Amino acid sequence: MKPVYDLSWGCPVIVRQALAETLGDHFLTNNNSIASLGYTSHLGSLKLIEQMKDLAQRLSGHRPKHLVVTCGATGALNAALYALKDTVVEFVVTDNRYYPIIPKIITVAGLDMINRDQKEKLVKNGYGENKMLSLVASPSAPEGLICPFESVDIYDAAYASRTYGKPGGTPAKYKLMCGSLSKILGLSGLRLGWASTDDDILYNYLSRYAIASYAGLPSVSMAIAEDVLDRLNLDRFEIKSSNYLDDNRGEMQRLLDRFGQDTVPTRGMFATLQLGKAERKALMKAGIKWQCGSSWGADSDWARLSLGQTREVVRAAVRTALK
Numbered sequence: 001m002k003p004v005y006d007l008s009w010g011c012p013v014i015v016r017q018a019l020a021e022t023l024g025d026h027f028l029t030n031n032n033s034i035a036s037l038g039y040t041s042h043l044g045s046l047k048l049i050e051q052m053k054d055l056a057q058r059l060s061g062h063r064p065k066h067l068v069v070t071c072g073a074t075g076a077l078n079a080a081l082y083a084l085k086d087t088v089v090e091f092v093v094t095d096n097r098y099y100p101i102i103p104k105i106i107t108v109a110g111l112d113m114i115n116r117d118q119k120e121k122l123v124k125n126g127y128g129e130n131k132m133l134s135l136v137a138s139p140s141a142p143e144g145l146i147c148p149f150e151s152v153d154i155y156d157a158a159y160a161s162r163t164y165g166k167p168g169g170t171p172a173k174y175k176l177m178c179g180s181l182s183k184i185l186g187l188s189g190l191r192l193g194w195a196s197t198d199d200d201i202l203y204n205y206l207s208r209y210a211i212a213s214y215a216g217l218p219s220v221s222m223a224i225a226e227d228v229l230d231r232l233n234l235d236r237f238e239i240k241s242s243n244y245l246d247d248n249r250g251e252m253q254r255l256l257d258r259f260g261q262d263t264v265p266t267r268g269m270f271a272t273l274q275l276g277k278a279e280r281k282a283l284m285k286a287g288i289k290w291q292c293g294s295s296w297g298a299d300s301d302w303a304r305l306s307l308g309q310t311r312e313v314v315r316a317a318v319r320t321a322l323k
Contacts, residue, residue, distance in 0.1 A: 005309070005317035008289040010099075010141070010269055012308035014248065015163060016186030018241035023231055042211045044069025044194075045222050051229045052194045055184060056177060058234070059160040060170045064177065064196035066203035068210050069217055073158050073180035073193040074101060077135070078213070080154045080176040080195050081109040083205035084133050091132045093119045099141045099158075100295040106135075115297075138169040142272055142296060142304045144265030147171050158183045162238040163245065165267030176202060181225060183269070185232075186241070190221040245269065248307040248314045255318045258282075264307075273303045286320035 043049070049067050057063040070076040081092070092106045096115045106113045111133075114122070119132060137156035138147030146169025147155070155174035160167075161184050177196045182188040195206050249264045252271045256264060259279050264271040273279055273290075283290060283303065293302030307314065 004287045004289060005313055005320070006289045007305045007309060007314070007317060008291045010183075010306050010308060011188050012183060012186045012269060013313075014186070014244045014308055014310050015183075015241045016188075017310060018163075018244055019186050019228070019232070019237060022233065022237040022240055023228070042214055042216055043207055044217055045219075045226065048192075048222050048226050048229075051226065052179065053196070055229075056157075056179060056194070056196050059157050059179065059184075060155075060177060065198040066200070066206070067194050067196040068203070068206045069222070070193045070195055070210065071214060071217065072182060072191045073156070073178055074105065075213070076178035076180070076193040076195040077102075077105050077154070077156065078109070079206050079209040080178055081105065081111065081133070081135075082209040083176065083195075083197075083202045084153055085109060085111065088130055089133055091119070091122070091127075093132050093134045095136065095140050095143075095145075095297075097140060097143050097297040099137065099156075100291065102135070136171065138171065139164060139265075139267035141268055142265075142270035144268030144270070146267070154178060159268050163241040164269055165242070165265075169267075175199060176206075185225075185228060185237075187225065187228070190218075190225055192217070192221055192225055244311060245307055247311055248309070251311075251314050251318045252305060252307060255321055258322055269306060269308045271305045271307060272298075273305060275301050275303055279303075282321045286317060286323075288317050288321060 048069055052069065053063055053067050068079065070079055090112060091114050092111050093114055093116060094102060103113050134152045135154040135156065136147050136149060136152045137158060139145060139159045141159060149171055151173040152171045153175050155171050155177045157177055158180040175197060179194045181190055181192045197203055253264050256273060261273060290303035290305055292300050294300045296304055
């Protein structure tokens with residue numbers, strides 16, 4: 001049976017590989033981490049909250065006053081929209097390109113998603129900016145662009161670690177920050193993220209959302225996360241994981257060069273490829289899966305390819321596509 005190279009979704013397998021190699025024999029071997037498996041705080045364990053505040057400071061240069069542990073970055077974005085939404089707000093302004101699940105999150109919040117060009121048209125037609133929230137990922141997905149704004153409402157920092165490129169691009173001001181252990185450490189299965197703020201009122205709304213939405217977060221997941229963050233040398237890990245991703249960028253660049261297309265972004269976890277007949281045929285013949293552009297703000301003639309797979313998978317996929 002012909003192998004299939006799944007480069008469609010953004011599971012950072014290679015980051016998890018780097019984590020396991022960095023931790024070595026200590027990876028998930030601490031029996032104390034499962035000593036207590038009872039119900040947990042709705043807002044996360046006190047230890048993990050402090051550890052995540054450290055991560056937030058590492059990513060942004062600012063340690064938040066308040067932080068709520070959430071069910072992944074998706075839960076963080078849901079909580080952030082809940083905290084900021086009022087009876088006036090109707091729209092969420094996003095980048096032209098976005099992570100595929102963003103439209104669903106915004107729809108569930110009872111809001112409409114628009115880009116910056118659409119915002120300008122609405123403002124010209126008399127809509128006040130008080131009817132709009134801004135949600136910006138920096139670096140963005142899939143383009144790996146840094147935030148162009150001085151101030152935003154929600155800062156999505158999923159790819160802001162040194163693993164995914166040079167630091168920088170944090171908005172000068174933001175009301176809420178959302179983070180993801182999946183993208184930072186590669187531990188997607190833990191389903192842990194955070195929403196943080198310095199605002200007391202917004203923190204109360206974040207807390208209300210978490211208490212209403214979760215019957216406590218998974219104690220096993222939190223214990224594993226605490227153990228990993230205790231043991232992990234983040235500097236060493238980020239060097240290893242970024243080197244792996246850079247190697248995958250080099251491999252993917254060979255594929256883009258083959259078809260005379262643009263360069264792979266230096267930040268983030270994705271490459272994009274415009275699909276003409278030759279490109280589509282090469283990917284399909286090689287058994288490569290991709291994320292269709294229609295799910296992330298482009299059209300169906302674009303493919304998003306993940307750089308987060310193992311180096312072996314990316315090399316094999318590119319080699320097969322170039323035959």
